[in-house]
Amino acid sequence: MRDTSTAFRVKKALGYAMMLAFLGFSLLPVVWVVLLSLRPATALFEPIWESPAAWTLDNIRSIARSDFPAALLNSFITAGSSTLLALLVGVPGAFALSKRRASNKFFASWLLLLLRMAPPVGFVIPLFLVYVRAGLIDTYAGLIFAYTSLTLPFVVWSMWTSFNQIPDELVEAGLMDGASLGRVLWRIVIPAARPGLVAAGVLSFLLAWNDFFFSLIITRSDTTTAPVAVMNFVSYASVDWGAIAVASIALTLPIVPIIVLANKYIVQSLGGAVKG
């Protein structure tokens, strides 16, 4: 009895130790960046664990004066719009794939996987050529469409899986109760699949939010997103590490509340738990 309980405690302690070690390891860069962001330019290359002569908010002020806040707003607008568009189109699409009979579902799943897996380099060049002719370079519409090529397959794929976990009988009960397919989707299926929907929305937003490549190719200045704007702090002559540190914090901060709020749903949806 005593032995097993001691063994159990040791195991538990070991488990915690490992968790702490992992947490420390993954948080280290974050702490580093925060410390970096508060240092004056002159103290940037001193050892990070030594306190500088004076802490400063200069980096934050210079970021605030730069184009970076506008780029952050661009990121919000494009990632947000693309996510909304993907949900608007993708959720009914996933519903149809999951709950309606169709002969070419196999083809659809194959195509979706291809779109999900293919590296963006694969279609960014043709996209660029088309955009030049269509006048979509450096426009919100252009970037939103490009992002939707990432977010839409993702939303369809993940909502298809979510909807598959909802019993067909729920849909049929709705139809018997006199609801149209649209009503069944809106009133019954979506509420029952809410964890999956929240997860799909958040992850789709992050997909667009974290993009660098599309923005680099498609935007010039007006619609440049934050990850690309960070590169403005790199010039031939020097790299403004303090500003980059502040910018990367600014890029990360908005994600935190979203993840915290959505965490419950994301965990549920990854666990595949939709209560029947």
Next chain:
Amino acid sequence: MGSITLSKVVKRFGEAEVIPPLDLGIRDGEFVVFVGPSGCGKSTLLRMIAGLEDLTEGNIEIGGRDVSHLAPGDRGLAMVFQSYALYPHMTVRENMLFPLEMAKVDARTARDKVARAAEVLNLSAYLERKPGQLSGGQRQRVAIGRAIVREPSAFLFDEPLSNLDAALRVNMRLEIAELHETLGSTMIYVTHDQVEAMTMADRIVVLQAGRIEQVGTPLELYEQPRNEFVAGFIGSPRMNFIRGAEAERLGAPTIGIRPEHIRASRESGLWGGRVSVSEHLGSDTYLHVDTDVGPVNVRTAGEFGVHRGDTVWLNPDENAIHRFDAQGLAL
């Protein structure tokens, strides 16, 4: 109002013909049970009536109106599913309000109807609960409640009791039968359990591989089964079938005799044999006997004190012998 007529109804899934051409008339107010082994097409047939499956051929009339191409919600039917299919995120009240809301019934009337249905089904105390907080029997009642508030012209039940434990099943069986008495609406009830069929039905439709083997009242099926399949399917324990010389001697290629129509004796009888299993229920005794004419099951009323290995004699009631030709059709 609630009469239902199926004419030359066919269902194919791709190449597979699940329902060959089938005709069936159901009268207004009748309690009809579809019974048959699992996979015989009961659910498919019910779902075709509901509108959840398209007809490959043929047509369906409800109350004299051709509904073959109407959406499920426009047929004036309500369905109770095996899994109950309650909306998990809605309370019991919201679940029952939903069909009324879809039918654009005004809020006041809807609330009254739900309150009344809840009272009938003993659900008044649970109206604000979610389905996840209810027992199986309560969920089943909510599903029924959601069906009755719409006042449909007919109710469709697809194995509604198979997820309940045995005791609850008997209770709910009675409740559904009572509901039928009270409402007087047409009900179609699907089950693979012939006891449910026998106890609830005005008429039973016995299905096999999508074909109707026989339609009739429970007693008609019990007393005059049209063929071996129906004879074997209806009645519990199952009818004994005897073939060969003994059957020929009794006047048919195959004879059938129900276990309750055989008298067991320790002294004398037509067939002698050894008891292989004896089940003593107090009210009845079931004997499985290995005889010269093959294994025979016997049901005797009351206690019959024999045990494994004992010799018994069996006397079939001559008037209760069913005779079948080589094709299995009743003679």
